[in-house]
Amino acid sequence: LNDYKLWLKYNKIENHDLSQAYSKTTNAVYIANIGDIIKNAKRELSLALPQMLGTQVTYESSITSETTLIIDVFNNLPEDLKLAVKKNIENINKEGFIIQSISRNNTPLTIITSKEEIGLLYGTFRFLREMQMHENISAKTIVDSPKIQLRMLNHWDNLDRSVERGYAGFSLWNWQKLPEYIDQRYIDYARANASIGINATVLTNVNANALVLTPMYLEKVEALANVFRSYGIQVYLTARFSAPIEIGNLETADPLDKNVQEWWSNKAAEIYKRIPDFGGFLVKANSEGQPGPQNYGRNHVDGANMMATALKPFGGNVIWRAFVYSEHDDTDRAKQAYDEFLPYDGSFKDNVIVQVKNGPIDFQPREPFHPMFGAYKKTPLAIEFQITQEYLGFSTHLVFLPKLFEEILDIDTYQKGTGSTIAKIIDGSLYGNKLTTMAGVTNIGTDLNWTGHPFAQANWYGFGRLAWDPNLNSGQIADEWIRTTYTNDKAFVEPIKKMMLTSREAVVNYMNPLGLHHIFDTGHHYGPGPWVDDLGRPDWNPVYYHNADKNGIGFDRTTSGSNALEQYAPFLEKAYSNTNTIPEEYLLWFHHLPWDYKLNNGEILWDGIALKYQEGVDQVDDMIKTWEAAKPFLNEEQFNEVHMLLQIQLKEAKWWRDACLLYFQTFSNLPLPKGVEKPAHSLEYYQSLKFPFAPGIKPSWN
Numbered sequence: 001l002n003d004y005k006l007w008l009k010y011n012k013i014e015n016h017d018l019s020q021a022y023s024k025t026t027n028a029v030y031i032a033n034i035g036d037i038i039k040n041a042k043r044e045l046s047l048a049l050p051q052m053l054g055t056q057v058t059y060e061s062s063i064t065s066e067t068t069l070i071i072d073v074f075n076n077l078p079e080d081l082k083l084a085v086k087k088n089i090e091n092i093n094k095e096g097f098i099i100q101s102i103s104r105n106n107t108p109l110t111i112i113t114s115k116e117e118i119g120l121l122y123g124t125f126r127f128l129r130e131m132q133m134h135e136n137i138s139a140k141t142i143v144d145s146p147k148i149q150l151r152m153l154n155h156w157d158n159l160d161r162s163v164e165r166g167y168a169g170f171s172l173w174n175w176q177k178l179p180e181y182i183d184q185r186y187i188d189y190a191r192a193n194a195s196i197g198i199n200a201t202v203l204t205n206v207n208a209n210a211l212v213l214t215p216m217y218l219e220k221v222e223a224l225a226n227v228f229r230s231y232g233i234q235v236y237l238t239a240r241f242s243a244p245i246e247i248g249n250l251e252t253a254d255p256l257d258k259n260v261q262e263w264w265s266n267k268a269a270e271i272y273k274r275i276p277d278f279g280g281f282l283v284k285a286n287s288e289g290q291p292g293p294q295n296y297g298r299n300h301v302d303g304a305n306m307m308a309t310a311l312k313p314f315g316g317n318v319i320w321r322a323f324v325y326s327e328h329d330d331t332d333r334a335k336q337a338y339d340e341f342l343p344y345d346g347s348f349k350d351n352v353i354v355q356v357k358n359g360p361i362d363f364q365p366r367e368p369f370h371p372m373f374g375a376y377k378k379t380p381l382a383i384e385f386q387i388t389q390e391y392l393g394f395s396t397h398l399v400f401l402p403k404l405f406e407e408i409l410d411i412d413t414y415q416k417g418t419g420s421t422i423a424k425i426i427d428g429s430l431y432g433n434k435l436t437t438m439a440g441v442t443n444i445g446t447d448l449n450w451t452g453h454p455f456a457q458a459n460w461y462g463f464g465r466l467a468w469d470p471n472l473n474s475g476q477i478a479d480e481w482i483r484t485t486y487t488n489d490k491a492f493v494e495p496i497k498k499m500m501l502t503s504r505e506a507v508v509n510y511m512n513p514l515g516l517h518h519i520f521d522t523g524h525h526y527g528p529g530p531w532v533d534d535l536g537r538p539d540w541n542p543v544y545y546h547n548a549d550k551n552g553i554g555f556d557r558t559t560s561g562s563n564a565l566e567q568y569a570p571f572l573e574k575a576y577s578n579t580n581t582i583p584e585e586y587l588l589w590f591h592h593l594p595w596d597y598k599l600n601n602g603e604i605l606w607d608g609i610a611l612k613y614q615e616g617v618d619q620v621d622d623m624i625k626t627w628e629a630a631k632p633f634l635n636e637e638q639f640n641e642v643h644m645l646l647q648i649q650l651k652e653a654k655w656w657r658d659a660c661l662l663y664f665q666t667f668s669n670l671p672l673p674k675g676v677e678k679p680a681h682s683l684e685y686y687q688s689l690k691f692p693f694a695p696g697i698k699p700s701w702n
């Protein structure tokens with residue numbers, strides 16, 4: 001199956017002149033023999049070049065006057081070449097690279113160089129991507145470095161191979177056959193990640209199982225780490241806070257208890273003995289029922305610092321999640337993480353990173369940014385995006401997420417004057433944090449195409465690209481992905497790009513327009529359930545979030561309501577408090593407004609909501625038309641697969657529109673405006689739909 005190859009398809013280059021030019025550049029390759037990472041760069045060249053150019057690669061054992069391509073670290077280059085790249089080498093960091101073409105003794109020569117071995121792997125992948133995109137490599141100099149240090153995937157994979165919120169099959173990690181059996185998938189996974197610069201992976205679910213920290217599992221983890229290391233990828237594990245009790249025979253997991261501290265220190269030593277470059281622990285504590293320091297009357301700082309102390313001698317990090325909201329707290333859920341964590345800013349050890357989701361609730365199709373960004377000034381913050389589409393139609397709906405990621409990264413928090421963007425907070429440039437991290441909850445599983453929906457591959461790709469450089473533009477990312485995955489033909493690339501770039505707004509429109517949020521059906525979050533009001537905790541219920549009644553709809557987060565707005569910088573607080581100045585896409589996130597409230601375009605709120613739902617459906621209709629017009633560029637299998645998925649997306653977009661509008665209409669008591677299709681069924685019908693099986697949930701989430 002071609003889809004398995006992701007964006008590393010290396011299609012044959014049909015253009016004769018181009019193919020000739022590339023063959024010349026790669027005619028005689030000198031690639032240094034300095035370690036395992038560069039061996040993988042060589043392997044990639046040997047795989048890619050014959051496919052693209054139809055020729056075998058000739059490798060030279062030393063640099064000669066015939067050499068056309070040199071791949072080596074700066075320090076090993078001959079003096080004249082050092083001189084040629086010197087200016088650029090000063091502009092890269094230790095993972096960066098340079099691709100530069102020069103003329104040496106009147107012969108064209110391309111150099112891929114870097115400070116360290118890993119840069120050569122990244123440079124090689126970049127070189128191959130330029131070829132896949134039919135770029136004129138010898139005419140340009142590429143100087144590039146990652147802007148963020150930890151570019152990390154978070155797997156929510158359980159040890160039984162189920163994946164929480166996973167919609168692409170089972171977990172890749174075959175614990176039963178490890179450590180002896182190394183599945184080719186592990187290698188291809190690492191290749192794909194390295195090709196986009198991802199350099200860290202958390203193998204296990206944040207709802208953690210302590211077993212992974214036992215010797216039997218650590219031996220398996222070690223085997224995976226050995227594979228990933230040669231692609232520059234560091235392994236992390238999730239640490240269950242109560243592990244000292246569960247697998248250590250202690251009676252407590254109190255972080256201030258000497259025995260507990262010693263247990264974690266010994267555990268760290270045991271892990272590092274096997275995996276010298278182990279990254280550290282990702283921890284979900286005192287959140288949604290997970291154990292944590294508060295079980296012992298301690299706080300997040302006590303817990304995180306205890307683990308940080310254990311990891312410190314080995315250079316490991318603790319990534320402590322701030323995804324907390326309590327069942328004993330009846331303040332607005334959107335406020336709780338900020339309230340709880342703000343006082344701790346500056347109290348964490350220097351190897352602690354606090355990981356915050358992009359929005360204050362939970363990976364909705366659109367959320368305003370999490371107010372901890374910008375407000376947290378002394379502690380390094382990692383941003384956590386969700387690549388898997390828990391609230392975005394699973395891997396059935398085509399939604400290009402880099403558009404969402406970009407929207408968040410570009411937002412100005414105003415916390416240190418104008419220009420305090422989230423990208424600058426994450427890359428450390430605003431507050432000078434030393435540890436910088438972007439994490440993505442992955443959408444990968446055992447499906448033949450890795451991600452369930454072929455276009456969901458673009459979300460993995462785009463996450464990696466933005467983690468490398470948070471200033472990249474989502475249009476450019478889509479462009480790269482389409483051209484490496486399908487074809488360079490403009491007649492295909494342009495409309496498909498447009499389709500991808502609209503897809504995110506489409507899903508917002510047909511699920512949660514104008515700032516509505518969390519109106520998904522129970523537990524599995526599949527399909528609409530705005531009427532749900534009977535879950536264990538108020539803040540698990542959609543009615544808590546939309547507050548619809550006969551007077552209006554929306555969550556009042558101004559001073560007359562929960563005042564969540566006070567958590568933002570004064571400039572935004574003011575702008576968002578005023579319905580005239582708040583961007584309309586956040587309207588009902590922050591305001592409860594009457595049904596006849598006048599929107600910017602003169603429509604009343606009820607009509608505006610209804611028309612947005614309709615617009616979402618129409619946008620999916622257009623996506624189908626675009627795909628149908630692209631048929632000549634696709635083989636039958638490729639065409640049909642996405643076509644069928646788009647039909648489901650259309651059906652479900654209508655389901656969302658009809659179910660939500662019928663339900664909200666019971667409060668507004670207003671007719672559907674002109675242009676909105678009549679619902680196919682009654683409200684009772686939509687309310688009666690039950691899904692006994694939806695993928696991606698554990699029994700406890702039912």
Ligand code: BDP
Pocket residue numbers: 164165206207284288323362363390
């Ligand atoms: C929510 C998911 C739940 C996760 C939780 C988390 O519904 O499965 O465990 O976030 O991030 O989005 O910890």
